[in-house]
Amino acid sequence: MTGGRGGAGFRLGALALGFGFLYLPIAVLVAYSFNNSRLVTIWGGFSTRWYGALIENEKFLAAALTSLEIGIMAASLALVLGTCAGLAMNRFTRFRGRLLFGFMLMAPLVVPEIILGLALLLLFVAAQSWVGWPAGRGMLTVTIAHATVGACFVAVLVRAQLAGFDRSLDEAALDLGARPFAVLWQITLPEISPALISGWLLAFTLSLDDLVIASFVSGPAATTLPMAVYSSVRVGVTPEINALATLFLATVSALVALAFWVMARQERRRVRAG
Amino acid sequence: MALLEIVAASKSFATTEAVYQVSLSVERGEFFALLGPSGCGKTTLLRLIAGFETLDTGRIVIDGDDMTEVPPYARPVNMMFQSYALFPHLDVAGNVAFGLKQEGMERRRRDARVAEMLALVQMSDFSRRRPHELSGGQKQRVALARALAKMPKLLLLDEPLAALDRKLREETRLELTGIQERVGTTFVVVTHDQEEALGMASRIAVMNRGRLVQTGSPADIYERPNSRFVADFVGAVNLFEGALDASGLAIPDADRPIPLPGALRVSPGMRVALALRPEKLSLSPEHPAGFALAATVQSIGYQGGQSTVHLATASGLRLRAHLPSHAAQGLARGAAVWASWAPADAVVLTE
Amino acid sequence: MTSVTPWLRRVLIGLPFLWLAVFFLLPLLIVAGISVAQSEDAIPPFAPLLRATAAGLESHVTLANYRELAHGCLVVYGSSLGNAALATLICLVIGYPVAFAIARAPGMWRHILLFLVMLPFWTSFLIRVYAWIALLQPSGLINRLLLGAGLVEEPLPLLYNAFSVQLGLVYSYLPFMILPLYGSLTRLDESLLDAASDLGARPWRVFVAVILPLTLPGVAAGMLLVFIPAVGEFVIPDLLGGPDTLMIGRLVWQEFFENVDWPAASAIAVALVAVLTAPLLLAQRFLAREGTA
C-alpha cells in the first residue's frame, strides 16, 4: 500500500481517540472497584472490600443465579429455534409465508426493546385470562421473551455461515446413502458449529444484559441481575456495582477470548486440512 | 534526453528483493516492454514509476524532473491496471472523466475530451454503461481511454492483455500499437508473454529475480540473447553445453567440435553454451557439407503452417526443430536424420 | 431442498414460525388492540373492546389515546427523533475514522482492534451507562480534572441533561456504527484507490470521490443500526437524563409503570412503530443484503 495514504498519524490518532472514548468509563469503573473509599469520586487507597461486600450481598447473589438460569435456558431454546429458522430460510427457497417468516426473523432485531417488552407482557396477561397459562409471571416468561429475541440473532449467524457453506458436501453424503436427518446431524450441524457456538453465547449475553424486557415480563418472584443493579443504581452510586462490573467484564472477556481462540484454532486446522 | 530515466532503483519487501539495482531509460514515443517470468518484479517496477511504492534507493526521473519524492497524484504518468480498476459507482464516461475532474478542467472541454477518448477506443456507444455491464474487452478499452484521457507523458500498462481470451488478445495487441502510434504517447507495458512483447514493443527489457538482464530491440533480444536465461525465456531454444577449444565447442555428441559463429575472443577451456533457435535447424537424410549432428526423430507436433520436430541424439541430447509443415511431412518417427545449421546462426552464451 | 423428508421440513419451518407468530406477531397485534381500549381502574387496567350487556354487544373502542398522544406527546417524538438523529451523525463522524484506521491496520492488529470494538458490546450495557455517572457528576473525575487544571471555576453541569444523554447514546451505539463501516471498508478494492490517486486525486479527493461512495451501504447500515434503537432507548435517558429529557422509551415506561395506563402506553408504542416503519423496512433490506452477501 502507498506509504502515506490516509496518513499514518491520522489513523493512529483516530484509533487512540476512538478507543480512549470506548474504554475510559470501563477503565474508571475497574479502577474504582479497588477503591477503599465509599465515595466513588475519591481515591482512598487500594482495597478489595467491595468484592467482599458484593459476595455477601444476598440480593445480588440471588439475582445473579436467576439471571444465569434464565440465560442458559433462553440461549439453549434460542439455539434450537434459531438454527431451525436459519436452516429453513437457507434450504427452502419457496414455501407459503416465507416473506412473513423472514420479516418475523428480522423485526425483533430492530424493534425497540421497550415495545417488545410491553407487547410480550400484554400477551402473557391476555393468555392468562384466556387459557390460564402462564399462571403468573416469572422466570418462565422472561425465558420465553429472551429466547424469542435470541432466536432471531442465532438465525442471522446460522444463515451467514450457511451462505458460505459448500452444498456439495451435503449432496455427497446423500449420494453415499445417508438419510436426510443423518446428513443434518452429522454433516450440516458440525459444519456450522462456529455459528452455533457464537449464537448461543450471543443469546446468553443478550439475556444476561437485558433490563427492559425483563422488567416488563418478570414478576415479583424473579428479579434478574440487571433489574437488581438498576434498582440500586437508581438509588445512587454504590461501589459494589463497580466490583460487580469488573467481575462481569473479566468473565466476559475471558469467555469471548476463549471463543475467539477456539474459532481461530478451528480455522487453522481447517486451513491445514484443506 | 530520455523521457524516463531510472537510476539504480531498488525496492525490497520484508524478505524479497522485488527490484534490485535496475537502471534503464525510455525514449520519447517508444513502446517499451518489461518482460519477465511471474514474480520477477515487473509490477513492482511499474508501481515505483507510478509512485505507489517508494524507492529504497535510486532515482526516477521523468522528463528531466526528479520524481522520487513526488506523490502519485502529482506525477505526469498514468497507469492502466492489471485488473482495470474501473470505478464501479461511475459509468464509462464518468470513469474516463475522473482524471480530468481532478485537474479541474471545465465541463465543455472535459466532455469533448471524453468523447474523443471513447471514439479512440471505439466505445462511444457505451458511455452510460456501468463497468459491470461491460465485457472484459470493453472494460480493457475503457481503462485505456481513462488512462489516456489526461494525456500523460508516460502511460504504464500492467499486463494489459492478460485478462482477454487468445483471439481477442491478438486483435487488441494490434489496436494497442495502432493507438500508441496515433497518440504518440510513450508506453511502458508489463508482460510475461514473450510473444506479446516481441510483437508490439519497439524495445524490450528482460527482468529476472528483480534484476534487469538485457535491454534491446525485439530482434536483439531474440537473435542475440546475452544469457541462457534470456535465450530460454524468450522463445524456444536448443542449448549445447561444453568446453571451448581452438576450433569450436566440444560436446560429447559430435565427433568434432561445433564451429563457432565468427571470430570470438574467448579463451580455450572455458565452459560456454551455444544457443540455437529451432527454426535455424535444417534436417536432411544425407550428411550435408560442413558440420552436422546425427539424430533420430522422436515425434512431430503439427501446428498448422509449421511443425515442431523433436529429435534425440545417440547420447540422449534432445533437440527441437521448427520446419514448414510440408517439409516435415517427409519425416517419420524413428527416421535417422542429420541436423545442421549455419554457424553464424548460433549464439555463444557465457553466462 | 428436494431431498428433505416432509416431516423434517415441517419441523424446521413450523417450529420457529409458530413460535414467532405466537410470541412476536400476536403480541404486537394485542398492543394494537389495547391501544384503542379505554383505561379502567381494574385488573387488567383497561376495558375489554367488546362487552356483553343487556342491550347486546357494546363497543368500547376509542381513539382517545391517540388523540391525547397527538395533543401532548408530539414534542416527545420530535425530541426522540432529534436526539437519535444527532447521535447517529456523531457516531458516523467518530466511527468512520476509527473503522478506516482498523481496516488499514496490519493483519494481526486488525483482529485485535475488532475484538476491542466488540468487547464492550458483550459486557453489561446498564453498567457501561452507569459508569458515566461517576465520570460526569459534579464531583466526578472530569470535573475534578477541569477544576484541578484551573480551566473552570466551578463544576460544569455535565450530568442529567441533554449533553449526558447524547453522550450516552453515542457511547453505547458507536460499535454498531463501526462494525458495518469496517465491513464495507475491507471489501473496498485497493487498486481503485491507487487508480484514483494515479489519475490525480489528492488523498482527500480519493476519499470523497471513491471511498465514500463505495462505502455508502456500510454508512447506511450503520446509521440505521444506531438510529432505530436510539429512538426507542429507555435506559440512557432514564439514568443520564434530567427531568426535562423527553424520550419515547421513557414515556412508555412512565405510562405503563407509573401511571398504570396500559392503553396509553400501547398507543405510544404503536405510534413509535409507525414512526420507525420506514427506517425498519430499509434496515430489513440492508440486513438481508448483508446477510446474503
Ligand SMILES: Nc1ncnc2c1ncn2[C@@H]1O[C@H](COP(=O)(O)OP(=O)(O)OP(=O)(O)O)[C@@H](O)[C@H]1O
Ligand atoms: N506489497 C508486497 N509485499 C510483499 N511482497 C511483495 C509485495 N508486492 C510484491 N511483492 C513480492 O515482490 C516480488 C515481485 O512482485 P511483482 O508483483 O512485482 O511481480 P510481477 O513480475 O509483476 O509478477 P506477475 O507476472 O506474477 O504479476 C514477488 O516475489 C512478490 O511476492
Ligand SMILES: [Mg+2]
Ligand atoms: Mg504483476
